[in-house]
Amino acid sequence: MSVEHPEDGWRPGWEALGRQLLERGSMTHDWAAPFAETPRTQFLPAVMWPYDQTTEEHVAVDRTADPDGWTRYACSDVAIITQWDDGTRTTPGTDMTSSSSMPSLVMSMLADLQVQPGHKVLEVGTGTGWNAALLARRAGRGRVFTIEVDPTVADTARRALSRANADVTVIHGDGLAGHPAAAPYDRIIATCGLRTIAYALVEQTRPGGVLLIPWGTHFTSTEATARLVVADDGTSAAGSFTQRVTFMRARAQRLAVDAYDAYVTSESKAGAEKSHTTLAHDEVFGTTAWDDNQFALGLRVHDVVHTRGPEEGGARPVWLLSLNDRSWACVLFRDGRDRFTAYQYGRRRLWDEVEAAHAWWAEQGRPGFRRFGLMVDKAGQHVWLDDAHNVIGKFPAASRL
Numbered sequence: 001m002s003v004e005h006p007e008d009g010w011r012p013g014w015e016a017l018g019r020q021l022l023e024r025g026s027m028t029h030d031w032a033a034p035f036a037e038t039p040r041t042q043f044l045p046a047v048m049w050p051y052d053q054t055t056e057e058h059v060a061v062d063r064t065a066d067p068d069g070w071t072r073y074a075c076s077d078v079a080i081i082t083q084w085d086d087g088t089r090t091t092p093g094t095d096m097t098s099s100s101s102m103p104s105l106v107m108s109m110l111a112d113l114q115v116q117p118g119h120k121v122l123e124v125g126t127g128t129g130w131n132a133a134l135l136a137r138r139a140g141r142g143r144v145f146t147i148e149v150d151p152t153v154a155d156t157a158r159r160a161l162s163r164a165n166a167d168v169t170v171i172h173g174d175g176l177a178g179h180p181a182a183a184p185y186d187r188i189i190a191t192c193g194l195r196t197i198a199y200a201l202v203e204q205t206r207p208g209g210v211l212l213i214p215w216g217t218h219f220t221s222t223e224a225t226a227r228l229v230v231a232d233d234g235t236s237a238a239g240s241f242t243q244r245v246t247f248m249r250a251r252a253q254r255l256a257v258d259a260y261d262a263y264v265t266s267e268s269k270a271g272a273e274k275s276h277t278t279l280a281h282d283e284v285f286g287t288t289a290w291d292d293n294q295f296a297l298g299l300r301v302h303d304v305v306h307t308r309g310p311e312e313g314g315a316r317p318v319w320l321l322s323l324n325d326r327s328w329a330c331v332l333f334r335d336g337r338d339r340f341t342a343y344q345y346g347r348r349r350l351w352d353e354v355e356a357a358h359a360w361w362a363e364q365g366r367p368g369f370r371r372f373g374l375m376v377d378k379a380g381q382h383v384w385l386d387d388a389h390n391v392i393g394k395f396p397a398a399s400r401l
């Protein structure tokens, strides 16, 4: 990956993007100057894969072959993939493993973080280094530390930050452990998705300091940003969720579900219990992963992943797989029916768990993500509804999330 020096061709596009973000309310006015001084053209590689909203696909853009197209994407409100499959290939693979996030998301998260000049900030997930450069423009020289798990990505970002004259310390390592050498921090921001917020990050933030972490459960592929404030005694951090997001997951917390075959053996198929449900698919799971359904269900049904199988004979199967044993369930949804067949196998009755979670969610008035909150202490993660005393889900520190 090579990062080129910016040319002035980026300026009109970048200024137009800045105006657009301000008008839409994605960027607050205090971030307008740092944004203007930090074009992301300085941080993007010559070959990159922006998300094209027209084709709804990632397209390869090469700065040498198409300099105008490259600049246009860099100055657009789109996410840009910069690495596939942990860098084991230079063409699109199966997993997007590093990127520059959508500018509107970056700027709205920075607004949520409320960074002040002089704050000491730690970022988990350096990526291109653009977000770290923005942080440094606001917090000040020598005040920003950023950790990247991938050595090549870390080196490339370090060089880009140095060329952009952004005084940021780039550390190669696992950001989940934080960077104790420079603690305590006033702010910690993660730009990768977490299923477990390591207590080390709470310990490394000063009392009253803020952590902004994209957090979710394994039930869904999306997250919500948890904005946690560290308590006066420094032993816990708590707060609510500010927006729905989707981030690449922290490497160590990527989902490694065993192959379907490990669950659905001929023995387990023969032993599966058959039942029926009248709950329709969209009623339970919503129409997209962005609906509140899946976020809420994951808070009650722990250590379970759900996936949709290929349509077969008019049936649209939904699979539920347990992450802590080999329990599974499969529900066959069909259009135009009001009764569906469910199969369940193993110690857990996963469809029963989902039905119970859905009934609970409906009874609570179908709360959206903003009504939930999160508290992290040494014992683990505790999710509440409406009030910090009303804990509705506990994820012990050792639990697989």
Ligand SMILES: C[S@@+](CC[C@H](N)C(=O)[O-])C[C@H]1O[C@@H](n2cnc3c(N)ncnc32)[C@H](O)[C@@H]1O
Pocket (backbone or CB within 6 Å): 097, 098, 099, 100, 101, 124, 125, 126, 127, 128, 129, 130, 131, 132, 147, 148, 149, 150, 153, 173, 174, 175, 176, 191, 192, 247, 248, 249, 250, 251, 252
């Ligand atoms: C969405 S990108 C970050 C975007 C970045 N902030 C920017 O401005 O370009 C997510 C990054 O998190 C990194 N990452 C994943 N797990 C990590 C971990 N445990 N510690 C540190 N970095 C991690 C990935 O390698 C990837 O580069």
